[in-house]
Amino acid sequence: MNCNLKLSSLFLSAVILIAIFSGGCISSGDKSGLEDSATIVPTTEHTNGPDNSGVDGTLKVKWPGPVKPPADPLSYDENTKQILVDNAKKEILRVFPDVIESSLDNYKWSEEDYGGYFAPAILFENAIDESKLKERLESNEWFTENIVRIAVNPDTGYIKYYKGSSGSSGTPKEIISYEEAKDHAMSIFTNVMGEEHYNENKDKYFIYTMNNKIAYRNDADLTILLLIHNSHNGVKYLNDKVEILYDLANDAIIFYKSRIKDPVLLAEITTLSPVPDVTLDEAKEILKAKLNENFPEKDLKVEFHENYEGAVLPSDYYSSLYWMDSPGYMNITDGYVREPLKLVWRFYFNTEDMRNNPEETVRPVYVDAHTGEIVYLRYAGISIPADIR
Incomplete structure (x- = not known):
């Protein structure tokens, strides 16, 4: 049966x-x-x-x-x-x-x-x-x-x-x-x-x-x-x-x-300005600079993707501004939030190695839209932040 x-x-x-x-x-x-x-x-x-x-x-x-x-x-x-x-x-x-x-x-x-x-x-x-x-x-x-x-x-x-x-x-x-x-x-x-x-x-x-x-x-x-x-x-x-x-x-x-x-x-x-100091294009350049810093001898051939797996959602869902309201990315000390939520750009990327790997698709990255700091990135040994898996 x-x-x-x-x-x-x-x-x-x-x-x-x-x-x-x-x-x-x-x-x-x-x-x-x-x-x-x-x-x-x-x-x-x-x-x-x-x-x-x-x-x-x-x-x-x-x-x-x-x-x-x-x-x-x-x-x-x-x-x-x-x-x-x-x-x-x-x-x-x-x-x-x-x-x-x-x-x-x-x-x-x-x-x-x-x-x-x-x-x-x-x-x-x-x-x-x-x-x-x-x-x-x-x-x-x-x-x-x-x-x-x-x-x-x-x-x-x-x-x-x-x-x-x-x-x-x-x-x-x-x-x-x-x-x-x-x-x-x-x-x-x-x-x-x-x-x-x-x-x-x-x-x-x-x-x-x-x-x-x-x-x-x-x-x-x-x-x-x-x-x-x-x-x-x-x-x-x-x-x-x-x-x-x-x-x-x-x-x-x-x-x-x-x-x-x-x-x-x-x-x-949520008290920071919703107007970013870093544009999405600048955030992408920040990512590329980080990858080049870690892999200076290799052209990774980075590509950016405005969707995830076939654009089943509008592109502004994937490449967009967000308030980062996850405690792992907040300053919570002794039970109190001590800093405002970060304003971040989220976007997706892959590299030539990823495109040649059938088990890989695209990966997200989060960049602080005010400071330009990379808030989240996982790629080939790069682990930002190091304490969050």
Whole structure:
């Protein structure tokens, strides 16, 4: 019996190739359906105000949690914990009304990475989502029930992630179009964030859609990946984003993951000018100079690429300015952010040796758009920064 199931994990691994770095939790905003919500007090603080240059370390903003596990111990009393669990269940049923309510009784308190810091989460491990049963049965004769994992941020009440599965027992056939799938995925994002909050902030979001059938030519699954980046002063954050994997064969969500942080926190640490002092062309010359310095006797024949593997996303997704909101590239000392987020250029390159190697494609490089410092580079023994793998 040959069941040709293709699980969503095949696609999630590809997300890592695109994103390179990770981080984030859900930001606060207006939502319906919550009762008895716990009041969350902002944790940011200053000493002498932020220093826009980030040179003398006068910025002092509390980072919400440890950058490595474990998370801080639970500080809720039993009554508060029950209220938070009840609110989490209500939020799940509001966003995913076809989840069987009784299946949410199987939960545990866990910890999650909220975009570079660890904090408690309520994890519903064996929730049963009965949405799109007819479509799932028609596309997959082996389908029995859709068991999903859902995590909720107890402090904000937002859904942090939803992990389902997708597959077919034959050749999948799309029942909705690419554009319809994008609209349906966006409606989930809008629903999670709250329509009022979304409308107030929609101009800040950079939205990209990847057609996975085009991106992964050897895989027949019909899915799209929606990437929604938050931004500040017209520049998108690298990791402050939501990822949604949507199935065109079932008209159903497979995966939702939010890395969007507290907007107050981000505003406190994103204080540099969004206007670069170094152009993209200059950043590329900086890379070439570094390679020539390390390999002075060899012409590497460097080529730059405005896309990744077939331009499945617009070029401005790959070669673009970003705020580098990954803790490994931030100055966090004794639990406080001491310098503003770097403004960086990200772009991709390869060399003649890489082009002759079937296992190589292109590699990313990040250059500080104000100082010209290479922030990230991995190539033939060059390891910047040395302590991050």
